Amino acid sequence: MHFHPPLVQQTLAEIYPAEVEPGAPQNFTYFLRTTATSANRGFDQILLSSSATVRFRALRINGEEASVQIEERANGTLLVLDRAVRRSGLLEIDFESTLYLNQTRFDALLFNSNLEGQIQQVDAGDASEAVASETVSVALPAASDLLDNLTISTQLLTPNGDGVGDQLVLEFNLLKVLDPRTVRVAIFDLTGRQVHLLSEAEQVAGRVALEWDGRDHASGLVAPGNYVLRVEVSGDARTDQVSRIVSVAY
Numbered sequence: 001m002h003f004h005p006p007l008v009q010q011t012l013a014e015i016y017p018a019e020v021e022p023g024a025p026q027n028f029t030y031f032l033r034t035t036a037t038s039a040n041r042g043f044d045q046i047l048l049s050s051s052a053t054v055r056f057r058a059l060r061i062n063g064e065e066a067s068v069q070i071e072e073r074a075n076g077t078l079l080v081l082d083r084a085v086r087r088s089g090l091l092e093i094d095f096e097s098t099l100y101l102n103q104t105r106f107d108a109l110l111f112n113s114n115l116e117g118q119i120q121q122v123d124a125g126d127a128s129e130a131v132a133s134e135t136v137s138v139a140l141p142a143a144s145d146l147l148d149n150l151t152i153s154t155q156l157l158t159p160n161g162d163g164v165g166d167q168l169v170l171e172f173n174l175l176k177v178l179d180p181r182t183v184r185v186a187i188f189d190l191t192g193r194q195v196h197l198l199s200e201a202e203q204v205a206g207r208v209a210l211e212w213d214g215r216d217h218a219s220g221l222v223a224p225g226n227y228v229l230r231v232e233v234s235g236d237a238r239t240d241q242v243s244r245i246v247s248v249a250y
Contacts (some may be wrong), residue, residue: 004117004118005040005041006040006120007040007042007112007115007118008036008042008043008086008120009040010034011033011034011108011121011122011123012032012033012122012123012126012127013033013108013122013124013125013127014031014124014125014127014128014131014133014134014135015028015106015133015136016028016029016031016131016133017133018133018137018139019139019140020099020138020139020140022099022141022148022176023100023148025096025098026097027057027094028095028096028106028138030048030093030094030106030108031127031133032090032092032127033090033091033127034085034088034089034091036088040086041086041115042112043084043110043112043120044080044082044084044085044112044113045079045080045081045110045112046078046079046091046093046109046110046111047077047079047108047109048077048078048095048108049076049077049106051101051104052097052098052106053097053098054076054106056068056077056094057094057095059081059092059093059094060091062089066081066082068082069082079093092128098207100175100177100205100206101140101176101178101205102140103137103138103139105136106136106138107121107136110122122136140176145240146174146176146177146233146240147173147174147231147240148175149171149172150170150171150172150244152169152170152229152246155245155247156247156248156249157214157246157248158248158249159213159214159215159248159250160250166213166214169209169210170209170210170211170212170229170231171207171208171210172207172242173207173208174206174208177204177233181202181203181204182201182203182234183200183201183231184199184200184230184231184232185210185232186198187227188227188230189228190226194217195222196212196215196216196222197217203233226247228243229245229246231243
């Protein structure tokens with residue numbers, strides 16, 4: 001085993017806010033406190049990784065905005081500083097993200113571009129007295145459903161080939177689903193008979209989008225009238241479904 005001295009003596013990080021509403025863009029601040037000694041070489045790169053997308057906004061070091069270059073990596077967002085941080089202090093990273101999964105983690109790794117192969121994991125803890133978080137995980141409200149914010153592009157579908165109203169676009173949030181679950185999206189007539197199955201695919205938490213062109217399971221156009229669009233997903237402890245009425249006319 002080979003050991004290297006730490007880039008800084010100690011790290012602590014926490015995120016704020018630590019609980020947000022699902023499926024809505026949210027501004028976050030990631031507080032990173034470092035304790036350094038004269039023997040530490042410091043760091044000039046921070047990799048912020050999460051299952052959620054990170055849209056970087058700004059970085060401050062001891063209250064002063066710092067110049068940062070952004071590199072999107074497969075394993076996260078790399079923040080490249082214009083000079084190494086070698087002293088104790090507080091870094092504040094502002095970014096935007098949209099969360100669909102409960103307890104979404106935001107982890108950080110420190111690098112020094114002059115010390116190849118040396119990596120330092122950032123630990124969760126009390127990084128700033130300004131917030132009471134002490135965690136790098138963000139929670140969703142305990143009562144939130146598995147399905148949320150179902151929207152449809154139109155309530156009147158007119159699939160007559162004129163290029164107007166020929167397609168219905170539906171979107172919804174799938175929440176708190178870490179392992180793939182079957183999400184069933186189907187069209188029913190008012191007697192409860194299924195006329196078309198749009199999707200029965202396995203999905204994980206995120207924003208899902210599908211289209212319907214007014215056709216049934218045999219690829220023929222459905223008769224004019226009202227139909228029920230139903231989205232259903234089963235979790236470990238519950239099954240959620242959401243429905244909308246869609247009208248078809250020619």
